[in-house]
Amino acid sequence: MAKYKERSAVISQEEIAKDIYSLWIETAQIAREAKAGQFVSLYTADGGKLLPRPISICEICREESKLRLVYRVTGKGTGTELFSRLKEGDEISVMGPLGNGFPTDRREKAFLIGGGIGIPPMLELAKELDCEKQIVVGYRDECFLREDLERYGTVYTATEDGSAGVRGNVLDAVRENGLNAEVIYACGPKPMLRAIKNYAQEKDIPCYLSLEERMACGIGACLACVCNSAERDAHSNVKNKRVCKDGPVFLASEVEI
Amino acid sequence: MDLRVNIAGVEWKNPVTVASGTFGSGEEYAEFMDLGRLGAVTTKGVANVPWEGNPTPRVAEIHGGMMNAIGLQNPGIDLFCKRDIPFLRQYDTKIIVNVCGRSVEDYCEVVERLSGEDVDMLEINISCPNVREGGIAFGQDPKAAEDITKAVKKYAGQPVIMKLSPNVTDIAEMARAVEAGGADAVSLINPLTGMKIDIYRRTFALANKTGGVSGPAVKPIAVRMVYQVANAVKLPVIGMGGIASAEDAVEFILAGASAVSVGTANFINPTIAAEIADGIAKYMKSCGFESVAEMTGIVK
Numbered sequence: 390m391a392k393y394k395e396r397s398a399v400i401s402q403e404e405i406a407k408d409i410y411s412l413w414i415e416t417a418q419i420a421r422e423a424k425a426g427q428f429v430s431l432y433t434a435d436g437g438k439l440l441p442r443p444i445s446i447c448e449i450c451r452e453e454s455k456l457r458l459v460y461r462v463t464g465k466g467t468g469t470e471l472f473s474r475l476k477e478g479d480e481i482s483v484m485g486p487l488g489n490g491f492p493t494d495r496r497e498k499a500f501l502i503g504g505g506i507g508i509p510p511m512l513e514l515a516k517e518l519d520c521e522k523q524i525v526v527g528y529r530d531e532c533f534l535r536e537d538l539e540r541y542g543t544v545y546t547a548t549e550d551g552s553a554g555v556r557g558n559v560l561d562a563v564r565e566n567g568l569n570a571e572v573i574y575a576c577g578p579k580p581m582l583r584a585i586k587n588y589a590q591e592k593d594i595p596c597y598l599s600l601e602e603r604m605a606c607g608i609g610a611c612l613a614c615v616c617n618s619a620e621r622d623a624h625s626n627v628k629n630k631r632v633c634k635d636g637p638v639f640l641a642s643e644v645e646i
Numbered sequence: 647m648d649l650r651v652n653i654a655g656v657e658w659k660n661p662v663t664v665a666s667g668t669f670g671s672g673e674e675y676a677e678f679m680d681l682g683r684l685g686a687v688t689t690k691g692v693a694n695v696p697w698e699g700n701p702t703p704r705v706a707e708i709h710g711g712m713m714n715a716i717g718l719q720n721p722g723i724d725l726f727c728k729r730d731i732p733f734l735r736q737y738d739t740k741i742i743v744n745v746c747g748r749s750v751e752d753y754c755e756v757v758e759r760l761s762g763e764d765v766d767m768l769e770i771n772i773s774c775p776n777v778r779e780g781g782i783a784f785g786q787d788p789k790a791a792e793d794i795t796k797a798v799k800k801y802a803g804q805p806v807i808m809k810l811s812p813n814v815t816d817i818a819e820m821a822r823a824v825e826a827g828g829a830d831a832v833s834l835i836n837p838l839t840g841m842k843i844d845i846y847r848r849t850f851a852l853a854n855k856t857g858g859v860s861g862p863a864v865k866p867i868a869v870r871m872v873y874q875v876a877n878a879v880k881l882p883v884i885g886m887g888g889i890a891s892a893e894d895a896v897e898f899i900l901a902g903a904s905a906v907s908v909g910t911a912n913f914i915n916p917t918i919a920a921e922i923a924d925g926i927a928k929y930m931k932s933c934g935f936e937s938v939a940e941m942t943g944i945v946k
Contacts, residue, residue: 611667
């Protein structure tokens, strides 16, 4: 699949929850090729911050060559803080689309499970999947993207502080709502993904997990962002897979997390 | 004007290669450019058997650079010869295979195996800071560096570039040692050993605790070491360390490098190495240089 590095124009940006930003950019080539579950590398204009930041794709609008990126500002002086200051008309360097993305041709009744900043890729996935969708989202406290997701499926919420939906995590929401599914697509923090992998094993259903790891090149060359694989990988010739290139989406049974 | 350079008897079409470990075996970058725009491709280090590498996180950003502790993950020489060499041979560029090992015997095994393969040069990594047995023991002791150079030269079917570590007191002494051991060229610098601490998690940024510092932040140290080595030995020097533009590359050449490697900058712009080769040509034209050799080491 073709990858492009482009100068991209910012269309709009807003803070949709505390430290959570929604950025629309215009990218002629990347938007045309991108699919759900892929990510882009965003570059700061700060010469001191060299490495690209991998950001998941939240929505793709191919007709208008637009991408929506929803990301968290990770702290003061970070690259994401610089991104949060971008305004309409500003330019930003972006490379993509990167990674494999979720499969979107399955038709079984599905769980789309997102935790925290793992929720954004679930929106494009919900748009592209043609099946019965139960979208389970987990937050620490403040919720975001729920209204967007409700357009494509039934949304179930869990919050750690109990301020919305079920108090607890995404699997608590699954159990308390008495839900079941035949396939799982998930993105979120590693403890959540571990629990979902176990749940999928118990239920004996296929499960796709989108992993996260510190990256450098984002294109599969530097071998920074590996995860442990269950079997010897054909490319690495060891039990390692590249999250940026072989993933970020893996069958739960393929990876040790 | 002539961009060609001759490194230990091998003619490169231009003086730019890529730093080992930043470019895989070129496959990922071939999606962005014709690898034939480079003087040579230097592969990621390969050992006699596959290596798993270090736990993650393997990289961290620092101001003006990065740190890595990949740990020389590699698929082993068998798969490398079967898959990576034929892939690179499709392109009109020289192939430099970087060799790593845990013992002298490991290095010699890989070098001997490569002697019958269609590659142009070998680069011996005696200076990876990230694996205990990844060569650093050879790269920090002049006697050991001379001995391993002699040992691999016995088996080598191609010119041997010894890659030097900056984590030494006297880099010139190390260069003289590998020259005495029969090296055909030297390359430097490998990354500097560093450490970064995450003050909120109160732990190391890298799982390996320490890692190699690279990128523009290390460039002045690299230029200084290239200058010292170029003035200490007669061998051709391949200079690297933070090169991110043609101007950076010219600095290394003026300090004494016969060719340059682009490393960390590949992660920011996948076509930067080829752009640097074009930029060097522009600089030569604007300053009236006829050849790269004519510029090499003229700042004394």
